[in-house]
Amino acid sequence: MKLQDKVVVVTGGADGIGAALCRRFRDEGARAVVVADVDYDGAARVAEEINGLACAVDVSVEADIIRLVEEATSAFGPIDLFCSNAGIFGTAGGIDVPNDVWQRIWEVNVMAHIYAARAVLPGMLARGEGYLLQTASAAGLLAQIGCAPYSVTKHAAVAFAEWLSITYAESGIKVSCLCPQGVRTKMLLGEDGTRESFLLESALTVEEVAEAVVEGLNEERFLILPHAEVAEYFRRKATDYERWLRGMRRLQSRAQLSL
DSSP, rough: OTTTEEEEEEEEETHHHHHHHHHHHHTOSSSSEEEESSSSSHHHHHHHHTTOEEEOOTTHHHHHHHHHHHHHHHSSEEEEEEEHHHHHOOSBBSTSHHHHHHHHIIIIIHHHHHOOOOOHHHHHHHOOEEEEEEEGGGGGTOOOOTTTHHHHHHHHHHHHHHHHHHGGGGGTTTEEOOSSSSSHHHHHHHHTTTOOOOOOOGOOHHHHHHHHHHHHHHOOOOEEEHHHHHHHHHHHHOOHHHHHHHHHHHHHHHHHHOO
């Protein structure tokens, strides 16, 4: 997909990867970019910068997603590309994480993708074309050390994107799944930018991720992997699962020792 003259919606667009995507899509010549976020003030700042439209949206609420699609379509016409990008890390831990925390991250990291597809696909199918970009994570292909809810929900996000691609390809629907590893955002660095992580050494900027997304959309690739090493890790996992698990256990031990 070439972004020139396209109508694009980006959730989680107020900051981080989402804001970088909004700016890059504008630079690529998108006709309209809709910046959606629960942080309306942040979305409005990005929208003003790129001459876009800001929408206040809680992606865990299906009615908000429906309203977002309606507002974007009313303002600019059919949506060409819907970027279901919003996500949260949640709380570290596993079986000890409370049910309400599990439910919240499930709603944001998984159900939001389902709500978006449910809202936007009918129009795309009627036209016989459309593109869905779903932001997951390398954790959805591999695993997330120390945080079961994030790892599980990102695996689910990848699986849903796969299902969409398989099911609707012959109907003209394109699907890409963005799976970055460490990215220099608040999710990795913390609110004050001082959080330590083993992912920092290879962490990319949001602009580098946006560049990878544009390249992936141009080539209409399903998996968009800004970190080239993730593809190699994924191959190793597939070819020797037991060896991969042993390696991840060693990584888990090192992470615990650094705490």
